[in-house]
Amino acid sequence: MQTSALDEYLKQVEVYLPPWNAKEIVREIRSHVLDQAEGIAAERGVDVDEAIIRETLACLGAPQKLAAGYVPAVALIRPEYTLPFAIYSVAATALLIPLLFAAGLGAWLLGVIVAIGLLFAGFVAVSRLPQVYRLPLWHPKLGRVVFRVDVGQGLRRGVHAIWPQPAMAGLPGQPDQPLMSVATGSKDTAPGGASTVWPPPTSSPPSAPAAPFTPRRTPTEWLIAHSGPRALRIHELFEAGMRAVFGFALALFFGFSPSPFPILDLHFDDPQRAFRLIVQAPGLEAARELGAIACMAMCASGLLPIFLGKCRLGLYAAIASKAAWAVLLYSLMIGGQLFALTFDTFGWVADEWPRVQAAIESGTPVVLFIALLAELLGLVWILVRLGMMEAWYRSQRDAI
Amino acid sequence: MMEGLLDRLIPEMRRGVLQMAILSLLGEKSYGYALCRLLGDKGFPTEEGTLYPILRRFEEQGLIQSSWKTDGPRPRKYYQTTKRGAQLLKDLESEWVDIAGSVEKLLAQNGRK
Numbered sequence: 001m002q003t004s005a006l007d008e009y010l011k012q013v014e015v016y017l018p019p020w021n022a023k024e025i026v027r028e029i030r031s032h033v034l035d036q037a038e039g040i041a042a043e044r045g046v047d048v049d050e051a052i053i054r055e056t057l058a059c060l061g062a063p064q065k066l067a068a069g070y071v072p073a074v075a076l077i078r079p080e081y082t083l084p085f086a087i088y089s090v091a092a093t094a095l096l097i098p099l100l101f102a103a104g105l106g107a108w109l110l111g112v113i114v115a116i117g118l119l120f121a122g123f124v125a126v127s128r129l130p131q132v133y134r135l136p137l138w139h140p141k142l143g144r145v146v147f148r149v150d151v152g153q154g155l156r157r158g159v160h161a162i163w164p165q166p167a168m169a170g171l172p173g174q175p176d177q178p179l180m181s182v183a184t185g186s187k188d189t190a191p192g193g194a195s196t197v198w199p200p201p202t203s204s205p206p207s208a209p210a211a212p213f214t215p216r217r218t219p220t221e222w223l224i225a226h227s228g229p230r231a232l233r234i235h236e237l238f239e240a241g242m243r244a245v246f247g248f249a250l251a252l253f254f255g256f257s258p259s260p261f262p263i264l265d266l267h268f269d270d271p272q273r274a275f276r277l278i279v280q281a282p283g284l285e286a287a288r289e290l291g292a293i294a295c296m297a298m299c300a301s302g303l304l305p306i307f308l309g310k311c312r313l314g315l316y317a318a319i320a321s322k323a324a325w326a327v328l329l330y331s332l333m334i335g336g337q338l339f340a341l342t343f344d345t346f347g348w349v350a351d352e353w354p355r356v357q358a359a360i361e362s363g364t365p366v367v368l369f370i371a372l373l374a375e376l377l378g379l380v381w382i383l384v385r386l387g388m389m390e391a392w393y394r395s396q397r398d399a400i
Numbered sequence: 401m402m403e404g405l406l407d408r409l410i411p412e413m414r415r416g417v418l419q420m421a422i423l424s425l426l427g428e429k430s431y432g433y434a435l436c437r438l439l440g441d442k443g444f445p446t447e448e449g450t451l452y453p454i455l456r457r458f459e460e461q462g463l464i465q466s467s468w469k470t471d472g473p474r475p476r477k478y479y480q481t482t483k484r485g486a487q488l489l490k491d492l493e494s495e496w497v498d499i500a501g502s503v504e505k506l507l508a509q510n511g512r513k
Contacts, residue, residue: 025456028432028477032448035433035476060448069453 005050006033009057016067025070033057113249121241224395227388229311236310240302247299247321254292290331294324312393315386322379326372333368418444420496422454423481423489426464431476455479463488 010026017025034048037056041048060066232240301317308314421444425435432452439446458464463485466477481489 021456025452027475028452029448031431031474031476032433032436032452034474035431039433039437066449069449070456 005054012063013067016064117242117245120245121238224391228392231309240305243302247295251292251295290328294328297321297324318382326375329372333365420492426481429478429480431478
């Protein structure tokens, strides 16, 4: 029997029922209502009509209340897990812990960034491998007998093929010469007429070379002579690539993350499982912009040397990066209140291991201070290097 | 005040017993409406909103089994206790005898005092 009142009632009940067995429950309720209506009608000696149906429905109560009886009460009271405990444990370990623990999230993020950094740095390093002739291994003079072979421009691939670095344009004392392994005495001349061998051939025959007069350098002069611009070596390229990728990824992380400080902005409060983890540090929002700036500066300090070699511009970028990181670390270090707030939220640490809590609270500013000191020392070192490079440029101008 | 308290306590007390009564009545196959009537007749007036969720839960726990019969005037879902349900009922009965005996003794003791 179809009645509009019953259909309407059951439709409303279905809305509040668990979806996986709503149809069957509704079917059973319909059967019950019609049975009950028939019973009432039989008692009165009349036929079932819409009014009796409505009366029956009124006895059942509000649709929402009726449906509420079918909804599992796990959201309010959960005396036991419906899943076997082992399965639950595995699921919790596999899904919840990595997602909810700040350390897990941080480790995941770090792992991704490290993976990207390693891949990019490896790619950059491998793409420049043909330029191994720039390594110092190939530069020492081999006495009077000089083996040399010019592998030519064919192997000069990579960035320098399209973007020659000023630092590599035959500057004296710089490792900028091609690989050599041909017997001495050969006259190697590039198609353009320029000499491609190193050291430059002298007018005297190799059998009786004239001992060149080399004035003895002071340590300062030696340092300045080796402080000029030059191409990066493999390990320096690797490091620059890492800085570029790390800086870029972290700058994105700081700049475009949806929450103010995502690593620390975790909420998970489940009293049913006696589990409580609320990690938040609203004050660290202030560090967000500063962190993005520091990371962009770090990225620039990695990118510039990759394309320009060791040069003044790269050093300026490195100075900016170090200074920004120093400011960031300083602001975090003096923000003792922020860290107290952060670590206070680890209620279980304070309850279970008060010494650990105390160590974290007192140790964090110390660690930050050490990091700040390291940044400042690094900044001083780069300033010294910049000074030496400036001296090198001056010496070149004086020589001209 | 006292009446309100009583109104709350009586359903609580009946709730546990009601489940035993349902299991007991479902020794024979029955459908929801008939069971509801039967419970009322036996002194356990029960609302539909209470009965059907209990039946569903029992079914999920394997204490009763159900089957739809469509040969009547309208489709009806029939329930009957399973072996597991029967065993549980037996355990509940023995527990009930103990509880009833203890309560009876306690009340009699209080009455003497």
